[in-house]
Amino acid sequence: MTEEIIVSFDQVEKKYEKETVLKTISFDLEKGKFYTLLGPSGCGKSTILNLIAGFASPSSGTVSILGKDTRDTPPNKRKINTVFQDYALFPHLNVFDNVAFGLKMKKMNKEKIKSKVTETLKLVRLEGFENRDIAEMSGGQKQRVAIARALVNEPDLLLLDEPLSALDLKLRTEMQYELRDLQQRLGITFLFVTHDQEEALAMSDEIMVMKEGRIVQTGTPNAVYDEPINRYVADFIGESNIVRGRMVRDYAVSFAGKTFTCVDGGMQPDEQVDVVIRPEDLVLTEAEAGDIQIFVQTQLFRGVHYEIMGQDDAGNDWMVHSTRQSEPGRRVGLTFDPQDIHIMRINETEEAFDERIEQFATAAYEKTSKGGAGQDD
Amino acid sequence: MKQKQKWATVYLVLVFILLYTPIFYLIFYSFNEAGTMNQFSGFTLNHYSALAEDARLLIIALDTVRIALLSALIATVIGTAGAIGIYYTRQRRAQNVLLSLNNILLVSPDVIIGASFLLLFTLVGFQLGFYSVLLAHIAFSIPIVVLMVLPKLEDMNANMITAARDLGASPIQVLTSVILPSITPGILAGYFMAFTFSIDDFAVTFFVTGGGFATLSVEIYSRARQGVSLEINALSTLLFLVAVSLVSGYYFIQQQQRNRKKLSQLDPTVHEKAVTP
Ligand SMILES: Nc1ncnc2c1ncn2[C@@H]1O[C@H](COP(=O)(O)OP(=O)(O)OP(=O)(O)O)[C@@H](O)[C@H]1O
Ligand SMILES: [Mg+2]
Numbered sequence: 001m002t003e004e005i006i007v008s009f010d011q012v013e014k015k016y017e018k019e020t021v022l023k024t025i026s027f028d029l030e031k032g033k034f035y036t037l038l039g040p041s042g043c044g045k046s047t048i049l050n051l052i053a054g055f056a057s058p059s060s061g062t063v064s065i066l067g068k069d070t071r072d073t074p075p076n077k078r079k080i081n082t083v084f085q086d087y088a089l090f091p092h093l094n095v096f097d098n099v100a101f102g103l104k105m106k107k108m109n110k111e112k113i114k115s116k117v118t119e120t121l122k123l124v125r126l127e128g129f130e131n132r133d134i135a136e137m138s139g140g141q142k143q144r145v146a147i148a149r150a151l152v153n154e155p156d157l158l159l160l161d162e163p164l165s166a167l168d169l170k171l172r173t174e175m176q177y178e179l180r181d182l183q184q185r186l187g188i189t190f191l192f193v194t195h196d197q198e199e200a201l202a203m204s205d206e207i208m209v210m211k212e213g214r215i216v217q218t219g220t221p222n223a224v225y226d227e228p229i230n231r232y233v234a235d236f237i238g239e240s241n242i243v244r245g246r247m248v249r250d251y252a253v254s255f256a257g258k259t260f261t262c263v264d265g266g267m268q269p270d271e272q273v274d275v276v277i278r279p280e281d282l283v284l285t286e287a288e289a290g291d292i293q294i295f296v297q298t299q300l301f302r303g304v305h306y307e308i309m310g311q312d313d314a315g316n317d318w319m320v321h322s323t324r325q326s327e328p329g330r331r332v333g334l335t336f337d338p339q340d341i342h343i344m345r346i347n348e349t350e351e352a353f354d355e356r357i358e359q360f361a362t363a364a365y366e367k368t369s370k371g372g373a374g375q376d377d
Numbered sequence: 378m379k380q381k382q383k384w385a386t387v388y389l390v391l392v393f394i395l396l397y398t399p400i401f402y403l404i405f406y407s408f409n410e411a412g413t414m415n416q417f418s419g420f421t422l423n424h425y426s427a428l429a430e431d432a433r434l435l436i437i438a439l440d441t442v443r444i445a446l447l448s449a450l451i452a453t454v455i456g457t458a459g460a461i462g463i464y465y466t467r468q469r470r471a472q473n474v475l476l477s478l479n480n481i482l483l484v485s486p487d488v489i490i491g492a493s494f495l496l497l498f499t500l501v502g503f504q505l506g507f508y509s510v511l512l513a514h515i516a517f518s519i520p521i522v523v524l525m526v527l528p529k530l531e532d533m534n535a536n537m538i539t540a541a542r543d544l545g546a547s548p549i550q551v552l553t554s555v556i557l558p559s560i561t562p563g564i565l566a567g568y569f570m571a572f573t574f575s576i577d578d579f580a581v582t583f584f585v586t587g588g589g590f591a592t593l594s595v596e597i598y599s600r601a602r603q604g605v606s607l608e609i610n611a612l613s614t615l616l617f618l619v620a621v622s623l624v625s626g627y628y629f630i631q632q633q634q635r636n637r638k639k640l641s642q643l644d645p646t647v648h649e650k651a652v653t654p
Contacts, residue, residue, distance in 0.1 A: 053543055075542045082543045088536035092558045101554075102544035153544065 004031040006157050006189050007052055012061035014047055021047050023213045034183050036192045036200040039210030045193045049159045054078050081150035082159040087142050089134045095145055096130040102153040120152040140171045160192045176202055197237045201225060209233050217350055229353045230344050234276045243316040245275040253343055256292045256314045264343035266356040274344040279321040281340035290333015294318050296326050400617060407610035424611040441592040448514035449571035456522025457564055464530040482520040490517055491584030498585060505587030513585045514575045521574060522567035529563030562634050569627050
């Protein structure tokens with residue numbers, strides 16, 4: 001069964017005067033999924049949305065919607081709606097008329113508009129606010145009006161450009177749940193833009209990580225978090241320990257002066273690699289019992305856990321998230337499982353990476369999950 | 378410090394007295410029983426009733442209003458379109474040039490504008506009269522309208538236009554259902570200013586009027602030259618009252634706008650907390 005493709009980018013490039021903002025972007029968006037574009041400010045996330053919505057056109061390559069090239073389709077003829085970062089509500093209209101705007105433009109009859117708007121306002125939990133002025137709504141409420149205004153048109157795809165960034169933390173978390181819930185109930189495809197990795201991990205079916213006009217990795221939140229393709233992604237998605245290492249052979253990597261069993265392979269023997277271990281995968285033990293030993297430098301209480309920073313004998317910095325506390329100046333051991341070690345080749349393309357992961361990670365997982373973790377070199 | 382403030386107040390009062398004394402002097406004598414402004418001999422409304430019977434003056438008054446209403450209306454339409462045009466001009470330089478051209482028209486002396494219009498009309502053989510005055514008034518009102526409307530356009534959230542197109546609005550629909558409603562206060566203010574300027578104008582009208590057609594300001598001027606008549610005082614008083622009411626009307630509109638703005642700047646969360654359970 002092939003999924004229906006809503007939007008497809010094929011080798012899309014976008015230039016503004018001299019600056020190339022998007023560089024050969026290709027991806028497909030399948031119907032009914034929640035996609036997230038994740039990347040730092042200025043990497044071209046909004047530009048991608050503009051290309052889909054039709055407010056900009058590609059310098060080269062094609063953007064197709066439902067299989068049709070969109071070159072000559074103006075924004076108002078696309079069944080795609082946007083929720084803007086600053087909401088862009090119409091201050092001269094009340095809540096009802098804001099939501100009804102799209103339907104009125106389509107000259108739908110009054111009764112139908114009324115029932116649809118009422119229904120949609122209910123969906124975003126704003127019933128009874130119909131006659132409010134926009135100026136009288138709070139940030140979170142405005143946000144929901146903006147969502148309702150887009151959703152009422154029953155778009156094939158909803159674009160959301162950092163819609164939660166203006167909200168405070170609590171409201172933002174609440175809206176994350178609501179948006180995710182809404183998307184699953186309605187089955188509409190969402191393309192969500194954010195530079196907040198936690199938000200991306202919490203909400204998405206699929207994350208596209210961007211860097212300077214390129215998509216560097218696409219995958220489920222788990223895949224992107226557990227198997228980042230390179231240092232950039234590993235760093236951007238959550239905090240991690242990234243140390244230089246050397247691949248001894250398949251399933252064996254050497255770093256911090258020792259060789260460890262891991263679940264990766266497919267590199268050249270003795271190839272230089274980056275080794276990633278997440279701070280929460282490191283377990284604190286007595287110095288002798290540890291796979292590696294670190295000297296604790298600082299410790300911060302972070303609420304749920306302690307954040308412990310230390311250095312090993314080879315001079316690598318390690319960050320540990322632990323529910324147990326230690327104290328600065330002590331020498332402690334760290335243990336970890338082979339699955340917790342993630343190896344990244346330097347300058348690997350996404351295709352090669354995916355292929356290698358496919359080939360090795362799954363097979364290796366079965367093989368090593370019984371065996372022990374560290375072995376001395 | 379206090380001393381300084383006191384002097385400032387005194388100065389201000391003096392200036393206002395200086396400015397308003399002639400007007401009140403004029404108004405005062407419009408009720409004078411004697412036909413001159415030398416001596417007040419008793420209260421009368423005779424000059425006003427004479428005014429009411431002066432058919433020619435009545436026609437001129439009506440013409441003046443007609444010119445003002447019509448020229449302000451047309452200037453508002455053209456000026457608003459012009460402002461939108463300038464707003465949409467992508468290139469900064471072209472935008473600045475257009476704006477400068479607009480402002481030069483605004484600050485150039487009426488005499489020059491009047492004289493150049495006269496030149497133009499005689500050159501193309503346009504008959505001086507109602508239409509020549511109307512055209513001239515439209516022309517000098519357009520820059521005023523542009524100046525009132527443009528800031529409103531720039532205040533408008535440009536994303537709103539994007540949002541409207543995103544929601545399926547055609548370019549015409551964007552104009553009628555987003556842009557125009559957003560700049561309505563500016564358009565109204567522009568109309569109002571154009572109207573006042575038209576009523577007010579003497580110099581330009583003086584140049585381009587002819588064929589027996591006159592506006593009140595021109596008529597008052599020519600009558601005043603012929604000699605003192607308290608009818609002119611009465612007429613001026615009425616005009617002064619009209620001006621005062623116009624200004625207070627304008628003030629009222631602005632006040633209302635300001636209140637709305639204040640309302641929108643209030644912390645909305647306070648309200649929300651009170652309303653949502
Ligand atoms: N109309 C434009 N003309 C010229 N350059 C532009 C234009 N729009 C965007 N850019 C440039 O393109 C780059 C990407 O912009 P874009 O808005 O897509 O970034 P973004 O990823 O959405 O960033 P943010 O998270 O800050 O919103 C930026 O360097 C920006 O300066
Ligand atoms: Mg952006």
